[in-house]
Amino acid sequence: MDVKREFETIVKTVEKLGTDASKFLDKRIASIIISGDKVIGLNNVEGIRLVPKQIENGVQVDMEILENVHIPMPVHVCTGYVEKRGLQKVIFNIIVRKGARVKFLAHCVFPQAEEFTHNAISNVIVEEEAYMEYADEHYHSDLGTINLSTKTIAHVKEGGVYKNSFSLTKTRVGKLNVLMDLTLEKDAVGELVSKVKASKKDEVKINEILKLEGSHSKGLAKTIVVALDESRAKVLNEAYGNAPYSRAHISCEEITKGDKVNVSTVPILKITNDLSELTHEASIGRVNQKQLEMLMAKGLNEDEATELIIKGLLHD
Numbered sequence: 001m002d003v004k005r006e007f008e009t010i011v012k013t014v015e016k017l018g019t020d021a022s023k024f025l026d027k028r029i030a031s032i033i034i035s036g037d038k039v040i041g042l043n044n045v046e047g048i049r050l051v052p053k054q055i056e057n058g059v060q061v062d063m064e065i066l067e068n069v070h071i072p073m074p075v076h077v078c079t080g081y082v083e084k085r086g087l088q089k090v091i092f093n094i095i096v097r098k099g100a101r102v103k104f105l106a107h108c109v110f111p112q113a114e115e116f117t118h119n120a121i122s123n124v125i126v127e128e129e130a131y132m133e134y135a136d137e138h139y140h141s142d143l144g145t146i147n148l149s150t151k152t153i154a155h156v157k158e159g160g161v162y163k164n165s166f167s168l169t170k171t172r173v174g175k176l177n178v179l180m181d182l183t184l185e186k187d188a189v190g191e192l193v194s195k196v197k198a199s200k201k202d203e204v205k206i207n208e209i210l211k212l213e214g215s216h217s218k219g220l221a222k223t224i225v226v227a228l229d230e231s232r233a234k235v236l237n238e239a240y241g242n243a244p245y246s247r248a249h250i251s252c253e254e255i256t257k258g259d260k261v262n263v264s265t266v267p268i269l270k271i272t273n274d275l276s277e278l279t280h281e282a283s284i285g286r287v288n289q290k291q292l293e294m295l296m297a298k299g300l301n302e303d304e305a306t307e308l309i310i311k312g313l314l315h316d
Helices: 003-016 021-025 289-297 302-314
Strands: 031-035 038-043 048-055 058-065 075-080 085-096 101-110 115-126 131-140 146-156 161-168 175-184 189-198 203-212 218-228 232-241 247-257 262-271 277-285
Touching (some): 003 031, 003 038, 003 075, 003 101, 021 031, 031 048, 031 058, 075 085, 085 131, 115 131, 115 161, 131 146, 146 189, 161 175, 175 189, 189 203, 189 232, 189 302, 203 218, 203 247, 218 232, 218 302, 232 277, 247 262, 262 277, 289 302
Parallel strands (some): 085 115, 101 131, 115 146, 131 161, 146 175, 161 189, 203 232, 218 247
Antiparallel strands (some): 031 038, 048 058
């Protein structure tokens, strides 16, 4: 498949996620498009450096937002694979320099994958008083044969803000392993959010970790999983309060539908400083019965009402 066809295939898939694919061709917007082990689109703008290099079975990209630079439009990152079988590895090394502000919109699209493994590693540093958001949305094939592992190690320095969200709600999952490990220094703020819809025989593992190492640091780890049919989901969320006046909250909600689903959630909270405060809430169960009855009273059948409630939960 030539580069033009690869580009067109990836763009069409990205558009199914509701993204305006013309952004990839807009020279005002920083962007990078990866297909397999090749970079097929790259645009740098003032204040940001995207430097890719080919590695075995994939691509490494060093990303730097320069000091005190505010990137006005989201940086678009697209990782795709258009063949049916194979292995792809991506490594993102991201540094947001002191006082800089940036938002990334990332899409991982594997529309034709049959036997495919995707391994992603992100190493993130957010410097003092800097701000970063990273929104990662996935689109897989409906065969459920993808093996996907994504690992993020992030460190936020004094007064910095970091928000990371992972979403896989519109297609089959396959086998998914998500790890987010976040360290927060003094006055830093961090937010980790995962939303996944699993069906048939999908398997999901999510582990979100908050390490409060600086005074007055604040963190949130939130996971929402919808498990249908015979799917399996295991959520492990951790928070460690190691500094005075640090605060963190863990939230996990798992909605089940199907006699053969297998789900679990485990919160771990540990304090080594008695001025730290950690809280958690977790729930596992079917869709809210009152909401279900209200929608059915308006003319929806049970399946339609359930689907509407799930959509609201995953896309709020």
